[in-house]
Amino acid sequence: MSDLRRRVVGDRVVAAAASVVLLLVALAILAPAIASERPFLLHVPEAAGSTGFGALPTGWSTPWGTGLFDVRAFPSIVDRAFNGLLVLLPAAVLGFALARRRRPSVAAVWVASAVGLGLFAAHSEPVRRYEAKVEQLRAKGHEVTAVFAPIRYSMDAPDVLATQQPPSAAHLLGTDTAGRDVLTRLLFGVRISLSIGLVAVSLYVSIGVLLGALAGALRGRVDRWIVRAIEVVSCFPTFLLVMVLIALVRERSIFHVMVVLGVTGWPAVARLVRAEFLSQASRDYALAARALGLPSARVIFRHVLPNCLAPVLVVATFGIAGAILVESGLAFLGLGDPGVASWGQVLREGRATRQLHLILAPGLLIFVTVTMMNLLAEGLRDALDPKLHREVRGT
Amino acid sequence: MSDPPLLDVRALATVLRTEDGPVPVVDGVSLSIRRGETLAVVGESGCGKSMLALSLLRLVDPPLAIAGGEVRLDGDDLLALPEARMRSVRGRRIAMVFQEPMTALNPVLTVGEQVDEVIVRHEKASRREARRRTVALFEEVGIPDPARRVDEYPHQLSGGLRQRVVLAIALACGPSLLIADEPTTALDVTIQAQVLDLLRRLQAEREMAVLLITHDLGVVAEVAHRVAVMYAGRIVEEAPVRTLFEAPAHPYTRALFRSMPSVERGRGRLEAIRGTVPAPADWPPGCRFHPRCGEARPECATDVPPLRPWAERAETRVACFARDAADAEAPR
Numbered sequence: 001m002s003d004l005r006r007r008v009v010g011d012r013v014v015a016a017a018a019s020v021v022l023l024l025v026a027l028a029i030l031a032p033a034i035a036s037e038r039p040f041l042l043h044v045p046e047a048a049g050s051t052g053f054g055a056l057p058t059g060w061s062t063p064w065g066t067g068l069f070d071v072r073a074f075p076s077i078v079d080r081a082f083n084g085l086l087v088l089l090p091a092a093v094l095g096f097a098l099a100r101r102r103r104p105s106v107a108a109v110w111v112a113s114a115v116g117l118g119l120f121a122a123h124s125e126p127v128r129r130y131e132a133k134v135e136q137l138r139a140k141g142h143e144v145t146a147v148f149a150p151i152r153y154s155m156d157a158p159d160v161l162a163t164q165q166p167p168s169a170a171h172l173l174g175t176d177t178a179g180r181d182v183l184t185r186l187l188f189g190v191r192i193s194l195s196i197g198l199v200a201v202s203l204y205v206s207i208g209v210l211l212g213a214l215a216g217a218l219r220g221r222v223d224r225w226i227v228r229a230i231e232v233v234s235c236f237p238t239f240l241l242v243m244v245l246i247a248l249v250r251e252r253s254i255f256h257v258m259v260v261l262g263v264t265g266w267p268a269v270a271r272l273v274r275a276e277f278l279s280q281a282s283r284d285y286a287l288a289a290r291a292l293g294l295p296s297a298r299v300i301f302r303h304v305l306p307n308c309l310a311p312v313l314v315v316a317t318f319g320i321a322g323a324i325l326v327e328s329g330l331a332f333l334g335l336g337d338p339g340v341a342s343w344g345q346v347l348r349e350g351r352a353t354r355q356l357h358l359i360l361a362p363g364l365l366i367f368v369t370v371t372m373m374n375l376l377a378e379g380l381r382d383a384l385d386p387k388l389h390r391e392v393r394g395t
Numbered sequence: 396m397s398d399p400p401l402l403d404v405r406a407l408a409t410v411l412r413t414e415d416g417p418v419p420v421v422d423g424v425s426l427s428i429r430r431g432e433t434l435a436v437v438g439e440s441g442c443g444k445s446m447l448a449l450s451l452l453r454l455v456d457p458p459l460a461i462a463g464g465e466v467r468l469d470g471d472d473l474l475a476l477p478e479a480r481m482r483s484v485r486g487r488r489i490a491m492v493f494q495e496p497m498t499a500l501n502p503v504l505t506v507g508e509q510v511d512e513v514i515v516r517h518e519k520a521s522r523r524e525a526r527r528r529t530v531a532l533f534e535e536v537g538i539p540d541p542a543r544r545v546d547e548y549p550h551q552l553s554g555g556l557r558q559r560v561v562l563a564i565a566l567a568c569g570p571s572l573l574i575a576d577e578p579t580t581a582l583d584v585t586i587q588a589q590v591l592d593l594l595r596r597l598q599a600e601r602e603m604a605v606l607l608i609t610h611d612l613g614v615v616a617e618v619a620h621r622v623a624v625m626y627a628g629r630i631v632e633e634a635p636v637r638t639l640f641e642a643p644a645h646p647y648t649r650a651l652f653r654s655m656p657s658v659e660r661g662r663g664r665l666e667a668i669r670g671t672v673p674a675p676a677d678w679p680p681g682c683r684f685h686p687r688c689g690e691a692r693p694e695c696a697t698d699v700p701p702l703r704p705w706a707e708r709a710e711t712r713v714a715c716f717a718r719d720a721a722d723a724e725a726p727r
Contacts, residue, residue: 283498284493284494284495284498284499285498285499285500285501285502287449287454287493288491288493288499288500288561288564289501290454290485291452291454291485291486291490291491291493292485292486292490292491292512292513292516292564293482293483293484293485293486293487293513293516293517294482294486294512294513294516295482302504303501303504306503306504307501307502307503
């Protein structure tokens with residue numbers, strides 16, 4: 001049986017899952033480089049220049065770069081944070097490559113901060129719908145140079161002339177009720193989903209590890225109270241608890257969702273860390289550390305705690321999948337943040353307008369992401385479980 | 396016996412607190428060790444010898460507790476020291492080596508870090524200074540290529556090397572007493588001999604006292620100067636190692652020797668001690684060995700025999716009414 005399992009869900013499946021997850025991370029970081037209405041490079045001749053509000057600037061400009069940290073182009077801090085990664089990662093690599101001999105890490109930090117600061121301080125024009133304007137000028141016979149990203153839409157610019165379109169060459173996945181390109185929205189939705197997963201899970205893993213370690217290390221009365229708290233919180237069905245809490249928030253943002261997920265998810269982690277702590281603290285090395293005269297705080301945090309974290313890694317990976325699913329569910333039920341392009345929001349649109357492609361595309365994405373995350377977590381669990389190894393080899 | 400002993404333990408008692416009242420685990424143990432001496436505490440599993448070692452370091456956790464007695468190290472009463480000062484005794488004046496080198500090292504820290512840590516803690520040395528001393532220690536305990544080994548993790552080392560690391564950690568701050576709890580049980584025989592040799596050499600070089608806890612009489616013969624035999628939480632016999640092997644006094648000690656294979660006695664069937672070692676909650680009153688003893692007398696079931704010098708061998712002290720009676724009958 002387990003031999004079969006090893007053959008079916010071998011390392012290759014886990015490796016595939018890990019690559020899909022990595023691909024999603026790459027997509028999240030590269031999203032504006034794939035889809036942006038702002039051209040990388042733009043040249044408008046002086047003669048074509050008009051002075052009206054929202055007109056294209058004349059001369060050479062780089063609207064894409066200067067818009068990366070512009071609140072008007074990217075209203076959500078999630079997007080600007082990912083844009084930061086998009087700029088800083090290559091800049092850091094560049095800095096590292098430039099100064100391989102002399103303290104490369106310092107050089108990397110310098111180059112990265114210089115580029116980041118430059119873009120941050122850059123002035124950007126309050127222009128929307130670049131492509132249409134470029135086309136207009138070209139139609140008037142002006143020589144306009146414009147280098148666009150592969151997809152020339154922004155995730156939130158509405159187009160009243162092209163609402164609810166079916167998939168076409170211009171919009172591969174069609175448009176939604178506001179005429180926004182669905183593919184672009186799904187692409188930026190990767191950012192929302194990943195950051196929901198990461199932030200919510202980091203939050204509840206921190207709470208859970210702290211409380212679990214306290215309970216496991218101090219025992220006695222502290223332990224009893226923490227265990228009671230775990231029991232009380234885990235009594236509630238999580239999704240209902242999340243729904244009730246999120247319904248209490250008046251102006252919901254994506255951060256409320258993260259925090260609510262974070263404060264409801266910790267009991268499982270706390271219970272796990274506590275149990276792990278109790279078993280690890282009775283191992284010889286913990287006793288040996290005490291027998292060497294190390295203070296208890298040091299024994300707890302430097303010796304015992306790191307040995308308790310392997311299963312937490314597994315739970316956290318499962319947790320990211322869970323958080324993505326819960327957020328999609330909330331958004332679908334209308335309890336999400338309508339201001340962001342999350343997958344659940346797109347799905348909700350699709351249900352409201354009964355458009356099959358608006359249901360299938362985000363649904364499939366959610367399914368694939370959650371499945372791959374779970375496969376990855378399972379692979380991690382098996383890799384970290386020495387007992388399972390023996391069992392698999394034995395039978 | 397003119398100079399005061401390094402470690403002097405009097406009537407040390409450790410109990411397991413249960414709902415039915417305290418159950419003794421270490422029951423009135425008295426022993427002393429002089430500087431540079433090796434005392435072996437011998438007994439079967441469950442006789443309380445490991446608990447005795449942990450009690451000396453005050454490392455017993457609830458529901459276990461030290462119920463009474465006195466532990467004096469160089470005159471300081473360890474049981475009365477505040478916890479903060481006790482911490483500076485552990486690892487610096489008394490160090491402990493654990494049974495399983497597999498589990499006594501922390502799997503997520505490099506072996507070097509684990510030695511550095513103790514030196515930094517107790518000697519207020521800088522990290523760099525600590526690392527230099529760690530490498531020197533590794534050299535001293537016979538770890539080949541110490542400068543590279545310090546950066547390895549426990550799972551990268553063999554069992555013998557790991558036990559050497561454990562020894563290096565214990566020796567890091569030059570303790571005057573080393574407690575070794577079954578230091579060689581988990582090792583295979585050739586490595587066992589190497590580690591015992593090392594232990595003996597280090598002890599001679601450093602004039603360190605060693606409290607060796609073991610159930611292996613072969614190990615005892617190899618390294619110990621004196622032996623204390625423990626049964627069910629009490630010391631039943633104490634003697635210099637030669638005397639004990641030549642003339643064991645207590646019926647339990649004799650039974651232990653009879654249950655060991657020996658070259659002289661040839662290939663006969665080995666004799667087992669009848670019955671089993673009772674759990675602490677079932678320890679009988681009087682002499683704890685009397686239900687399994689061939690020489691038991693009526694008073695053995697009711698009174699506790701005190702440790703007394705044996706007439707036949709003055710350097711042996713034994714707790715047995717049968718020996719006392721034989722001594723009384725024997726012509727002086």
